[in-house]
Amino acid sequence: MRRARLFIILLLSFSATAQSPSPARVNGQRIHDHLKELSRFGANPQGGVSRVAYSEADLQGRQYAIGLMKAAGLDVHIDFAGNIVGTRAGSDASLKPLLLGSHIDSVPMGGNYDGDVGSLSAIEVAQILKEKQIALRHPLEVIIFQNEEGGTVGSQALGEGLDEKHLNLVSNSGKTIREGTRIVGGDPDRLASARRQPGSIAGYFELHIEQGGTLEREKIDIGVVEGIVGILHSDVTIEGFANHAGTTPMDQRHDALLSAARFLEKVNQIVTGVPGRQVGTVGWIKVEPGAYNVIPGKVVLGLELRDLDEKKFVGLFEQIRAEAEQLGKLNQTRFNFTEPVISHPALTDKGFQKLIDSTAHSLGFSTKVMPSGAGHDAQEIARIGPVGMIFIPSIGGISHSPKEFSRPQDIENGANVLLQTVLAFDKGH
Numbered sequence: 232m233r234r235a236r237l238f239i240i241l242l243l244s245f246s247a248t249a250q251s252p253s254p255a256r257v258n259g260q261r262i263h264d265h266l267k268e269l270s271r272f273g274a275n276p277q278g279g280v281s282r283v284a285y286s287e288a289d290l291q292g293r294q295y296a297i298g299l300m301k302a303a304g305l306d307v308h309i310d311f312a313g314n315i316v317g318t319r320a321g322s323d324a325s326l327k328p329l330l331l332g333s334h335i336d337s338v339p340m341g342g343n344y345d346g347d348v349g350s351l352s353a354i355e356v357a358q359i360l361k362e363k364q365i366a367l368r369h370p371l372e373v374i375i376f377q378n379e380e381g382g383t384v385g386s387q388a389l390g391e392g393l394d395e396k397h398l399n400l401v402s403n404s405g406k407t408i409r410e411g412t413r414i415v416g417g418d419p420d421r422l423a424s425a426r427r428q429p430g431s432i433a434g435y436f437e438l439h440i441e442q443g444g445t446l447e448r449e450k451i452d453i454g455v456v457e458g459i460v461g462i463l464h465s466d467v468t469i470e471g472f473a474n475h476a477g478t479t480p481m482d483q484r485h486d487a488l489l490s491a492a493r494f495l496e497k498v499n500q501i502v503t504g505v506p507g508r509q510v511g512t513v514g515w516i517k518v519e520p521g522a523y524n525v526i527p528g529k530v531v532l533g534l535e536l537r538d539l540d541e542k543k544f545v546g547l548f549e550q551i552r553a554e555a556e557q558l559g560k561l562n563q564t565r566f567n568f569t570e571p572v573i574s575h576p577a578l579t580d581k582g583f584q585k586l587i588d589s590t591a592h593s594l595g596f597s598t599k600v601m602p603s604g605a606g607h608d609a610q611e612i613a614r615i616g617p618v619g620m621i622f623i624p625s626i627g628g629i630s631h632s633p634k635e636f637s638r639p640q641d642i643e644n645g646a647n648v649l650l651q652t653v654l655a656f657d658k659g660h
């Protein structure tokens with residue numbers, strides 16, 4: 232009896248070993264050191280970075296990353312869109328490339344983790360493949376996308392493409408995207424050649440900090456991203472009648488700001504009135520004429536809705552618009568909505584979600600499937616092939632701030648999930 236039980240235990244432990252992932256692990260200390268080095272370029276006194284795209288600091292950071300990529304055995308070139316691309320040959324030339332990447336540009340007064348963690352971890356994956364002499368069947372490309380914070384510029388150039396309107400936009404550096412693309416080594420006249428055809432890649436994986444507080448709050452190691460939410464914007468104008476604040480009785484006012492206040496409350500009620508993770512915000516407001524002694528005659532405000540499901544946020548918008556009409560009638564004001572501007576949600580691949588989830592579990596990590604409320608390069612690459620995203624906790628949910636922080640252990644965990652996901656993908660596809 233006892234012997235039989237021992238045998239079963241031995242058998243179980245053997246099969247657990249047989250299923251455990253390849254022993255290759257990233258060097259967490261090295262990623263940490265590289266993050267620290269990179270944070271020197273554009274360092275600000277608050278402890279973060281202002282490494283906006285096309286700035287001197289951005290150029291220096293890019294040079295630093297290129298050095299790391301070369302050391303990791305990658306063949307590095309700048310594509311026509313100004314992205315840094317490091318390639319590594321696969322053993323099966325018939326297979327499409329597997330892409331890893333993120334960005335190293337920051338917002339003004341940004342932190343040291345947004346984009347940097349994913350970029351340096353992707354390079355670390357290449358470094359480990361080199362050190363352990365692991366040959367992948369797929370060609371590998373590590374891409375540092377240019378100007379993510381200015382509107383996912385580099386990744387959009389690969390996917391949907393950039394038009395004149397994009398190229399003429401002025402970036403945070405004060406340079407247009409056209410000028411900036413040239414500065415970082417791209418060629419805005421040959422952008423069409425930078426585009427990748429849908430179906431031309433095997434897949435894309437991006438590791439990123441969550442930039443929200445869910446993982447830390449729930450003490451979860453790894454977020455498996457279901458998709459990047461879509462966004463709807465509309466400018467709402469409320470027309471009332473500006474009149475003397477002293478002589479107009481309360482029952483005879485057409486106070487546009489009072490309607491706006493009721494509207495804010497209504498937006499919140501409607502957005503929270505149905506189950507789900509949708510969010511709705513009024514983030515700015517303009518009141519005219521704007522004086523103590525004048526009843527506001529006109530208000531313009533910005534309404535934003537986000538969700539993974541476009542039908543859902545469009546439905547909420549219609550509901551808000553209908554309710555606004557009713558609100559306006561209460562004090563004879565008129566609501567007007569501009570035609571909504573929509574950026575569509577980008578879903579990650581279901582198979583990739585499962586792969587990331589099972590890989591994380593095999594490494595002993597807890598996971599949570601979650602949407603990304605922030606935009607990422609992955610949303611652009613989703614136009615040309617299947618994408619997967621791995622999140623790690625952001626302490627306090629703080630991002631786009633010098634106070635942004637992710638623990639070294641969490642970064643190492645995320646990088647190991649990225650490495651093992653690449654190895655598992657390469658075996659199975």
Ligand SMILES: [Zn+2]
Binds near residue numbers: 334345607
């Ligand atoms: Zn980012």
